[in-house]
Amino acid sequence: MNTRNLIKTLLALFLCMFIILSSYLVYIVGKNGSRWFSSPYNIRIRTQKSNVVAGSILDRNGIVLAYSDADNMRQYNSDRSLRLSVAHIVGDNFGQTLGAEALYAKHLLGFDKDVFEMIKNADSSKSPMGNDCVLTIDAELCKYAYNQLDGRDGAIIVMNYKTGEILVSTSSPNFDPKKVEKYIAKELELQDGAMINRTTSGQYVPGSVFKIVTTVAALRYIRGVENMEFECTGELLFDKKSGKLLGNSKEIDKDDLTEEYLTLIDFQGEEHGTVTLKEAFVKSCNSTFAKLALVIGSKNLYKTAKDLGIGREFLFSDIIAYSGSYTESNRDYNLAWSGVGQYKDIVTPISMCLLTGAIANGGVVMEPRLLKFVKTHEGGITYSATQKPSFTALSKSEASLLQEYMLEAVKDGTGRRAAIDGYNVGGKTGTAEVTLNGKNKSHAWFCSFLDSEEYPFSITVVVELGGSGGSVAAPIARNIFKKIISSQE
Amino acid sequence: MKTLNEIKMGFSANRLLIIIILFIMLGFCLLSFSQGRMDAEPFVFGSIVSALFIVVYLLMLAMFKEFDRPLFLTTIFLLGLGLLIQFRMSPKNAKSQLFMLGIGVVLMFLCMGTVKFNSSMRKLTIPIIIGSLAIMAALLVIGKESGGAKNWIIIGGRSFQPSEFVKIATAFVLAHYLDTRTKLLKLIVPLSFAIIIVFLLVVEKDLGAAMLIALTCLIMYFAATGNLGVTLAGLGMGALGAILSYRFFDHVKLRVEVWQNPWITYDSSGYQIVQGLMAIASGGLFGSGLGLGSAKVIPAYHTDYIFAVICEEFGIIAGVLLIAFYVVFIIRGLIIALNARNRFLMLFALGCTTLITLQSFIIIGGVIKLIPLTGITLPFISFGGSSMIASMISFGFLQGIAADSKKYRAEAEGST
Numbered sequence: 019m020n021t022r023n024l025i026k027t028l029l030a031l032f033l034c035m036f037i038i039l040s041s042y043l044v045y046i047v048g049k050n051g052s053r054w055f056s057s058p059y060n061i062r063i064r065t066q067k068s069n070v071v072a073g074s075i076l077d078r079n080g081i082v083l084a085y086s087d088a089d090n091m092r093q094y095n096s097d098r099s100l101r102l103s104v105a106h107i108v109g110d111n112f113g114q115t116l117g118a119e120a121l122y123a124k125h126l127l128g129f130d131k132d133v134f135e136m137i138k139n140a141d142s143s144k145s146p147m148g149n150d151c152v153l154t155i156d157a158e159l160c161k162y163a164y165n166q167l168d169g170r171d172g173a174i175i176v177m178n179y180k181t182g183e184i185l186v187s188t189s190s191p192n193f194d195p196k197k198v199e200k201y202i203a204k205e206l207e208l209q210d211g212a213m214i215n216r217t218t219s220g221q222y223v224p225g226s227v228f229k230i231v232t233t234v235a236a237l238r239y240i241r242g243v244e245n246m247e248f249e250c251t252g253e254l255l256f257d258k259k260s261g262k263l264l265g266n267s268k269e270i271d272k273d274d275l276t277e278e279y280l281t282l283i284d285f286q287g288e289e290h291g292t293v294t295l296k297e298a299f300v301k302s303c304n305s306t307f308a309k310l311a312l313v314i315g316s317k318n319l320y321k322t323a324k325d326l327g328i329g330r331e332f333l334f335s336d337i338i339a340y341s342g343s344y345t346e347s348n349r350d351y352n353l354a355w356s357g358v359g360q361y362k363d364i365v366t367p368i369s370m371c372l373l374t375g376a377i378a379n380g381g382v383v384m385e386p387r388l389l390k391f392v393k394t395h396e397g398g399i400t401y402s403a404t405q406k407p408s409f410t411a412l413s414k415s416e417a418s419l420l421q422e423y424m425l426e427a428v429k430d431g432t433g434r435r436a437a438i439d440g441y442n443v444g445g446k447t448g449t450a451e452v453t454l455n456g457k458n459k460s461h462a463w464f465c466s467f468l469d470s471e472e473y474p475f476s477i478t479v480v481v482e483l484g485g486s487g488g489s490v491a492a493p494i495a496r497n498i499f500k501k502i503i504s505s506q507e
Numbered sequence: 508m509k510t511l512n513e514i515k516m517g518f519s520a521n522r523l524l525i526i527i528i529l530f531i532m533l534g535f536c537l538l539s540f541s542q543g544r545m546d547a548e549p550f551v552f553g554s555i556v557s558a559l560f561i562v563v564y565l566l567m568l569a570m571f572k573e574f575d576r577p578l579f580l581t582t583i584f585l586l587g588l589g590l591l592i593q594f595r596m597s598p599k600n601a602k603s604q605l606f607m608l609g610i611g612v613v614l615m616f617l618c619m620g621t622v623k624f625n626s627s628m629r630k631l632t633i634p635i636i637i638g639s640l641a642i643m644a645a646l647l648v649i650g651k652e653s654g655g656a657k658n659w660i661i662i663g664g665r666s667f668q669p670s671e672f673v674k675i676a677t678a679f680v681l682a683h684y685l686d687t688r689t690k691l692l693k694l695i696v697p698l699s700f701a702i703i704i705v706f707l708l709v710v711e712k713d714l715g716a717a718m719l720i721a722l723t724c725l726i727m728y729f730a731a732t733g734n735l736g737v738t739l740a741g742l743g744m745g746a747l748g749a750i751l752s753y754r755f756f757d758h759v760k761l762r763v764e765v766w767q768n769p770w771i772t773y774d775s776s777g778y779q780i781v782q783g784l785m786a787i788a789s790g791g792l793f794g795s796g797l798g799l800g801s802a803k804v805i806p807a808y809h810t811d812y813i814f815a816v817i818c819e820e821f822g823i824i825a826g827v828l829l830i831a832f833y834v835v836f837i838i839r840g841l842i843i844a845l846n847a848r849n850r851f852l853m854l855f856a857l858g859c860t861t862l863i864t865l866q867s868f869i870i871i872g873g874v875i876k877l878i879p880l881t882g883i884t885l886p887f888i889s890f891g892g893s894s895m896i897a898s899m900i901s902f903g904f905l906q907g908i909a910a911d912s913k914k915y916r917a918e919a920e921g922s923t
Contacts, residue, residue: 022845024730025857029841032864033834039868040830042877047788047823054788059773059781062789062801129791 052335055129056121058113063120066127067111073126073148075108075118077157078185078390083108084119084195092119094195095157101195103164103188104157106215107388110198115213116338118151118388125149125392125401147395154183154390154403162501164188166494171482172461173216173367176498179375179467180474181405182384184337186498189216217367218339222480225450226285226302226432226487227370227463228359230377230420231344233299233307235314235322237416243295243310244419250290250298250305254282254354261349263312266305282308282354285449285486299423300431302447304358311357316346319357326376326411327369327383334408336388341369360451367478370465373411375476377420378444378467381412425469428492433464436492438499442469445495447487459483464491468499475502520576524564527580528557531587534797538595541798549594556590556605563612567906571619573913574906578839581832582887582902588829589888592817595798596809600890607892611899618900622907625852632683636700639676642669643707650711658713670708670716671897675904677701677720678727678858685731686851698724709748712758715869715883721745723861730857766879779806783815783874787823794822809890811882814874833867836860843909846916856908859901 047054056063072092074085083104087093092111095101109117119126128148163174163186176186191209193201200206214220236243253267258278264270272279284290284304290297298306311319323329323344332339342365347353355361368386376383385408392401412420424444427433433445448463462484467476477495484490535553539546560583567574586608594601621628642660646669651659659666677700684697691698701724708717725745729738752759761776769777769784782805790800800819805812818826840860847853863886870889873880884894886901 020733021730021850021853024733025841025844025853028726028730028857028861029838032837032841035864035868036830036834036837039871039875039877040827043787043818043826043830043871043875044823046875046877050784051788051791054784057770057781057785060785060789061804062785065801129789 049333052124053333053338056123058116058120063123063127064113066123066129069146070127071147073128073150073395075122075126076150076152077104077155078153079156079158080152081157083153083157097161098194099164100157100161102192103160104155105192105195106189106213106217107153107155107160107187108195110193110195112198112202114198114202115193116215118153121336121338122151122389122392125151125389149392149394149400151392152390154185154387155187156185156505159186159498159501159505160188163494163498164190166497167481170484171216172480172484173220174477174479174494174498175217175367175371176475176477176502177371177375177386178474179379179384179476182387182408183390183403183405184386184388185475185502186477187215187217187388189214189220216480218337220366220480221340221342221364222366222461222463223450223452224342224359224363224365224370225448225461225463226304226359227446227448227465228357228363228365229299229302229307230373230424230446230465231323231326231328232310232314232319232357233295233420233423234326234412234416235319236295236310237419238322239314239318240310245294247292247294248298248303248306248309249292250284250303252284252287252289252305254305254308256280256282256351256354261351263309263350263354280351282351282358296423296426299446300427302427302432307358308354311353312350314357316348316353316356319353320344320346326373327409328365328373330409332369334386336403337368337386339368339386340366342366359448367480370463371476371478372408374424374446374465374467374478376411377417377424378469378474378476379417380414381410381417383408383411421469424467428466432488433466433492435488436464436466436496436499438496438503441473441499441503443467443496443499444469445492447492449486449488452483454483460485462490463487464495466492466495466499473499473503473506475499520580523580524560524583527584527587528560530584531591532557534591535594537797538591548598552594552598552601552605553591556587559605559609559612560587566616570616571906571910573910573917574619575839575843575909577835578843578902578905578909581835581839585829585832585836585887588817589813591797592813592820592888593809593890595820596803596816600809603892604890604895607895608899610892611896614896615899615903615906618903619907619910622852622904622911625849625911629683629851632680635676636680636696639673639680640700640703643673643704643711646711647707657711658708658716665892668891668893670713670720671893672900673704674716674720674723674862675859675897675900677704678723678862679855681724681727681731682851682854682858685727685854686849689732689734691734691737694728698728709752714759714762715881718881719862719865719869719883722865723858726861727854727858731854762879762881766876769876779812780876780880782806783812784876786812786815786819787826787875790819790822792822792824794818794820794825796820807882810884811870811880811889812874813885813889814871817888830867830871833864837864840864840905843905843912846912847908848912848915852908852911856905859904862901863898 071090072086075083084094109115109119126148167190171190173189177184191212193212201208251266251268255264255270258280290301290303328342329344330341332341345362352361356363372383385406387403391399393399428436428443428445432447436443436445445466450461452459462481464479464487479491479494481490532553535549538549593604650657658670681697705717705721725741765776769780773781786802797820802808802816802819808816844853844856847856866886870883870885872878884891886898
């Protein structure tokens with residue numbers, strides 16, 4: 019080719035480069051712009067606060083959670099326990115947390131006004147007014163849920179799995195939005211991590227609730243697993259050096275072992291005997307799921323976890339959420355524990371709640387919504403949430419099978435204490451073992467859904483160091499569901 | 508028919524120039540009134556800028572009738588926008604920038620004039636090579652560090668960035684040799700010259716300039732020889748060099764990590780990128796309005812990060828338009844190369860255009876986090892005397908080549 023033609027080729031190349039450049043600019047700002055803008059580091063928000071009367075933040079029933087008073091000071095709801103229960107959701111005025119105050123600053127401070135409004139406002143002598151944000155949460159229910167934690171640390175989240183609306187979100191320990199200035203000045207002590215919203219960012223060991231993931235992986239990678247039977251003796255033995263599975267406690271006599279060994283035991287050493295996959299799920303049998311994990315393999319388990327949301331990058335427009343992570347291991351012992359939600363498995367309450375909701379919703383995860391609508395001071399609506407699917411986690415048939423298992427677990431399994439008369443409740447318990455100051459403790463987990471057209475809600479309860487999921491977390495889920503049903507009747 | 512076309516073209520160029528000047532003057536008027544009271548200074552400054560543009564345009568018409576109008580108008584717009592945004596950020600900087608532009612304009616005319624004597628100009632190749640190598644090597648010893656890179660030299664109280672001029676010298680040297688030689692073995696002199704320059708730049712940690720010169724040389728080599736294999740091998744060597752420097756140099760590794768996720772190191776290394784992204788996001792589609800942004804918090808807002816400032820105050824839409832203006836520059840630059848009178852001028856025009864192309868791509872891409880950030884100026888807009896003068900020199904050569912080829916063609920047609 020001669021130089022002339024090559025220059026023409028280069029021209030095409032340069033044009034492509036610049037088309038990519040401008041498309042990327044538009045794409046990336048469209049995708050991340052509001053997130054970047056509402057970053058607590060953005061000094062423009064702070065500047066705007068002194069020029070604008072920020073709008074109010076209200077719950078779905080019109081309860082005012084935050085507002086600006088006549089002196090343009092930020093005020094919060096006067097009911098202390100209500101205020102604390104929604105502290106993480108509402109956030110603070112000093113850019114310390116990622117609550118509505120920061121995330122919806124665009125609306126609250128009126129950055130979303132169009133040119134004509136700005137010209138109109140520039141003319142008047144009064145300070146311009148920001149817009150009011152109405153959230154999807156029910157503050158009274160949040161308060162109720164918060165009181166259910168009864169002073170213990172933990173997180174509770176309730177979502178409508180058909181619309182994605184977050185109805186309840188509360189997290190403890192928390193802070194008082196009224197006193198954030200004092201926390202910053204170190205006049206008041208604050209518990210470590212109290213500013214973190216544990217429902218969306220709390221990184222927890224899942225324990226047995228992770229068996230939902232292992233079950234889906236088993237359905238995907240082990241043909242006919244629904245009809246297989248498994249033998250549970252309550253204990254599995256592994257070689258300490260290689261981490262290889264030696265067998266269960268019946269097949270191997272511990273006294274015969276010359277090498278050192280490791281064990282994987284069932285909850286309180288229970289022996290489940292011969293079980294099917296469904297029975298293993300309902301009874302939350304560790305031995306079975308550990309063995310399943312070994313057959314499924316680390317890579318496939320990782321892939322399934324990601325399909326189900328754990329390890330996925332959550333880029334929701336209304337909230338900032340972390341999804342958790344699954345760590346692969348080629349050591350059998352670790353892989354076995356990872357199949358029952360221990361080892362290095364990490365989830366967040368919201369990722370489990372989305373997954374539970376997807377099971378109830380035929381496999382589809384709806385994008386979580388926290389902002390219901392935005393209205394101007396005069397009452398005009400400037401933004402209204404639309405419901406849309408975020409991703410498909412499971413196939414319809416997988417979802418209905420998991421539904422069946424979870425319903426059974428509440429009807430006649432570890433989740434019995436979540437049952438509500440007259441309603442179909444599905445759930446999975448979890449008792450996640452953690453080591454604290456050298457002692458073994460456990461977080462109580464319960465992931466549950468109401469199988470109801472009228473009340474399409476999924477819930478995730480975590481009570482830190484609370485004990486067993488079935489006896490501690492499940493009753494809390496039941497109480498909250500009951501409260502929702504009675505308050506909407 | 509042809510003359511009619513040209514008359515029409517000249518007429519619309521006048522009109523477009525007026526529109527550009529109106530746009531710039533409106534911006535300066537806005538700045539005059541932005542404090543709630545009349546401040547004459549921006550208006551006066553804007554008038555001087557406009558007058559300068561008109562004078563340059565008239566001089567061009569008088570001296571080089573056949574200069575390239577679209578390229579001229581695009582550059583005038585970029586220069587005007589640059590001075591406007593610089594004035595809004597800091598009037599002091601803008602004044603110094605205007606002074607540099609004045610020097611740049613003089614050099615531009617000089618460069619335009621020299622194109623006619625390109626065959627005698629090419630005798631300077633060897634001195635240019637020696638001079639470039641000497642100055643780049645001297646930087647190792649007497650260079651002043653700024654922003655992590657040791658690439659400044661101070662002469663008589665003013666600081667210069669020699670790499671800005673060396674890049675044009677490199678394009679010149681390559682064009683000279685590639686004109687007649689295409690075999691790799693016969694190109695040892697220019698290629699080892701380019702490699703040494705790039706190597707020195709890497710040692711001086713001026714990664715932006717190193718990348719720019721390396722890629723420009725490859726592109727010129729490719730266009731001149733059509734040898735895809737060697738070009739890809741060169742690219743591969745560059746990639747290998749990049750991987751090795753990622754492995755062994757902490758500052759390179761840091762840049763890549765910051766590029767992948769600037770938010771986790773917001774307090775330290777990620778600060779600049781995060782501030783830039785927030786500025787762009789805060790502007791939204793239509794921008795905060797001239798004078799209403801807060802982009803001064805970004806480090807290097809007036810040099811490397813000027814694109815983020817423009818995006819914040821004029822909006823994403825202006826960002827896209829600005830990219831489009833560079834595209835017009837590139838298209839005209841390459842058309843000038845295609846129409847050049849001889850092969851040397853063709854390759855040199857290609858080199859000058861490629862420099863502007865890659866430079867704007869590298870810095871805009873870095874600011875919007877498409878590629879890792881390497882500090883380099885946005886041509887015609889960023890604050891910086893060396894960069895401004897060097898850009899004007901490239902522009903001058905392009906205009907000279909355009910005028911020369913049209914004149915030559917007209918003469919050829921006239922004689923037949």
